Amino acid sequence: MKPFPPTLREKRRYIHFTVRGSQAGEAVAQAINDSMLSLFGEDGYAKANFSIVDYSAGMGVCRCTNDWLDNSLVALAFVSQIDAKPARIDVLGVSGTLKALGQAKGI
Amino acid sequence: MAYYDLVAYAPAKGFSPAKPVRFVRGGTEEANRKAVRGNAALLLEPLEGGKMSIDSASLQVARDNDVTIGISFRQFLKAGKFKRIRLLVAYRKLVRLCMRMRARILLTSGAENEFELRSPEQLIAFGVFLGLTRQQAKWALSEVPEYLTEVRK
Numbered sequence: 001m002k003p004f005p006p007t008l009r010e011k012r013r014y015i016h017f018t019v020r021g022s023q024a025g026e027a028v029a030q031a032i033n034d035s036m037l038s039l040f041g042e043d044g045y046a047k048a049n050f051s052i053v054d055y056s057a058g059m060g061v062c063r064c065t066n067d068w069l070d071n072s073l074v075a076l077a078f079v080s081q082i083d084a085k086p087a088r089i090d091v092l093g094v095s096g097t098l099k100a101l102g103q104a105k106g107i
Numbered sequence: 108m109a110y111y112d113l114v115a116y117a118p119a120k121g122f123s124p125a126k127p128v129r130f131v132r133g134g135t136e137e138a139n140r141k142a143v144r145g146n147a148a149l150l151l152e153p154l155e156g157g158k159m160s161i162d163s164a165s166l167q168v169a170r171d172n173d174v175t176i177g178i179s180f181r182q183f184l185k186a187g188k189f190k191r192i193r194l195l196v197a198y199r200k201l202v203r204l205c206m207r208m209r210a211r212i213l214l215t216s217g218a219e220n221e222f223e224l225r226s227p228e229q230l231i232a233f234g235v236f237l238g239l240t241r242q243q244a245k246w247a248l249s250e251v252p253e254y255l256t257e258v259r260k
Contacts, residue, residue, distance in 0.1 A: 073232035
């Protein structure tokens with residue numbers, strides 16, 4: 001299949017985050033997804049093209065489109081409980097490529 | 108109410124205000140009116156329960172008396188699903204009105220414990236979410252608190 005022309009490709013942003021509190025992978029993903037869905041609904045979730053790329057030991061990377069970066073950051077900020085225990089998600093950095101994020105944050 | 112970011116987090120990171128900031132918690136129309144006419148520097152959480160309890164006249168007085176309007180993220184965090192919707196509607200109106208009246212806005216996490224703290228990136232995004240531009244949100248998070256702690260008498 002012919003690839004999408006670069007000008008038509010959506011611009012992505014990778015968000016490096018860390019979790020304070022309960023750090024079980026499944027529960028963290030569930031909490032983030034719930035927050036995204038409750039704030040922006042299914043339509044917003046689809047437009048943001050949000051997904052968790054990588055997560056291990058309290059640190060992770062999630063991906064969204066450039067236009068929805070601020071909204072995705074707000075959704076992460078609205079996570080206040082994971083596994084019914086108080087928790088918070090801190091954003092450590094944002095980048096356009098995983099490589100640059102890795103170089104900046106050493107992941 | 109003890110603000111975790113002011114009493115525990117900021118001193119631990121080496122930040123201490125040059126002098127204490129006089130702030131008042133609003134919520135009702137009467138409390139807000141009293142706050143903007145009094146000698147407080149900061150009116151925190153002026154809207155409660157999603158009711159628009161501050162008007163353009165009060166904001167004009169706030170601007171003239173050098174009173175800053177503080178928006179706390181904690182209010183949204185603690186609100187239930189439908190209360191949060193009402194709060195979002197009301198605060199978006201307030202932000203529009205503040206911009207129109209040129210009243211100063213401050214963004215804070217308003218944290219009571221370490222789990223309610225939020226990173227600057229998230230608070231800036233929250234400001235944009237409420238209708239500020241990115242530059243205004245940065246200003247509300249960095250320059251306004253600095254102005255309050257150092258310049259205002």
